[in-house]
Amino acid sequence: MFTTVLQMNLKDGDRRYFLPQDLWVAILDRFVLSNCSSIGFSGIEGTADVSKIECFSDWQPHYVGCGNVSMSWQNVYSKQVIRESQFGLFEYSKELHDRMCKVENEAWRVYDEHYPADELYFFHGDQILLLAAPFERSVLFCELNDRQRENLVRVDNRIAPNLRRIGAWKIFSEVIDYSVNEVTSVFPGKNASSQMRRYEKHPARNSG
Numbered sequence: 447m448f449t450t451v452l453q454m455n456l457k458d459g460d461r462r463y464f465l466p467q468d469l470w471v472a473i474l475d476r477f478v479l480s481n482c483s484s485i486g487f488s489g490i491e492g493t494a495d496v497s498k499i500e501c502f503s504d505w506q507p508h509y510v511g512c513g514n515v516s517m518s519w520q521n522v523y524s525k526q527v528i529r530e531s532q533f534g535l536f537e538y539s540k541e542l543h544d545r546m547c548k549v550e551n552e553a554w555r556v557y558d559e560h561y562p563a564d565e566l567y568f569f570h571g572d573q574i575l576l577l578a579a580p581f582e583r584s585v586l587f588c589e590l591n592d593r594q595r596e597n598l599v600r601v602d603n604r605i606a607p608n609l610r611r612i613g614a615w616k617i618f619s620e621v622i623d624y625s626v627n628e629v630t631s632v633f634p635g636k637n638a639s640s641q642m643r644r645y646e647k648h649p650a651r652n653s654g
Contacts, residue, residue, distance in 0.1 A: 447589040464583040470551040486513045486533035487563035500560040501545040507536035512622040574619040
């Protein structure tokens with residue numbers, strides 16, 4: 447499995463920028479659409495909240511349940527960091543995809559009036575596939591298999607040179623499907639009612 451972060455860097459400098467809009471849309475079109483089944487937005491818990499997102503103001507995506515993601519890693523000070531998030535999950539349909547592609551990637555901000563979410567969680571089944579954090583200027587691809595990784599780098603020739611492999615991570619995810627009242631989980635025993643806890647900022651910025 448291959449866990450990696452995609453960050454665009456300027457030459458001769460350390461400053462990072464989020465993906466150019468055309469590259470972000472290419473990833474949505476040629477990777478996300480064929481691999482992802484659902485999407486979650488930080489701070490958006492269900493159907494009552496999703497209409498706060500402007501591109502869904504006149505259309506509501508299908509709610510599929512609750513998503514949980516837990517990540518742990520060692521930071522630059524060799525301290526163990528744990529980060530957990532909980533959010534509503536919505537079907538990643540073609541209609542949702544088309545609307546997402548029209549949104550400027552850096553419009554997503556937790557304090558923004560139109561797009562009040564600063565992290566986007568893309569799931570494949572019950573597993574987190576990628577986490578996009580425009581405010582952190584990074585996209586984290588989680589435990590890709592060989593085929594998924596090959597498909598990703600084929601999307602655009604700017605991707606491979608800007609992928610940074612990260613190690614010593616543990617990533618767990620689960621989906622609670624309320625329609626059948628079952629938990630599909632890759633980390634048994636996780637309490638679905640737990641609240642989001644943050645011990646440190648997004649891992650892509652603090653790993654090293």
